[in-house]
Amino acid sequence: MYVNLTPKQMVRLNLALAMLFICIGVYSLQSDSLPISSFTGFIFAIGFMVQAYRSTEKFAAKTALSKTLTATGSSLTVKQVYYGDKEATLELSRITQLKVADNYLAVILDGNGQGYDFQIKGKAEAITNRLNEILPKELLKNSPIKQV
Structure with missing residues (x-):
């Protein structure tokens, strides 16, 4: 599925997903009830932060x-x-x-x-x-x- 979002919307979406996975990682450190490890949550958060940077207009201008x-x-x-x-x-x-x-x-x-x-x-x-x-x-x- 292709998402037709503006660069600002993509940055916000990726940062929101990064925050969600940081929260999941912190919660799984506190509790053993989640089926994923905290490490997995933090790795996904880093991936979404990198994708947020690559969605910025500054990066798009740099790679034109x-x-x-x-x-x-x-x-x-x-x-x-x-x-x-x-x-x-x-x-x-x-x-x-x-x-x-x-x-x-x-x-x-x-x-x-x-x-x-x-x-x-x-x-x-x-x-x-x-x-x-x-x-x-x-x-x-x-x-x-x-x-x-």
């Missing part, structure tokens, strides 16, 4: 494709902020293949099957559109973007 995929005249810069802050700058002349999927970009260098895998936030179509916007047309002729 316009900020994670940029290109200059001779290089492509990919900032991977979805699973940690990592940045890689790749020479456009070395790129031989681009593979795109939902939340994923693979860049193969020098035609040898080796390259980089990036976890970036976005649907495959949005990532493909962004790459088509920023990469030179001659590069896209020689190494087309493949969706996997």
Whole structure:
């Protein structure tokens, strides 16, 4: 089921669920009547707090494709902020293949099957559109973007 909520509503929902599971964890520390352990309640609470952060507008702005995929005249810069802050700058002349999927970009260098895998936030179509916007047309002729 897809929930169509605004980012503020998602933050509030996730924080409310986190508070509920914190209460369940504290209650299960006090009582043995619950079938779940207090550890489980606290783990779920942490998960909902992380999801609340990932639902914020600040995180969405930080992981926007316009900020994670940029290109200059001779290089492509990919900032991977979805699973940690990592940045890689790749020479456009070395790129031989681009593979795109939902939340994923693979860049193969020098035609040898080796390259980089990036976890970036976005649907495959949005990532493909962004790459088509920023990469030179001659590069896209020689190494087309493949969706996997």
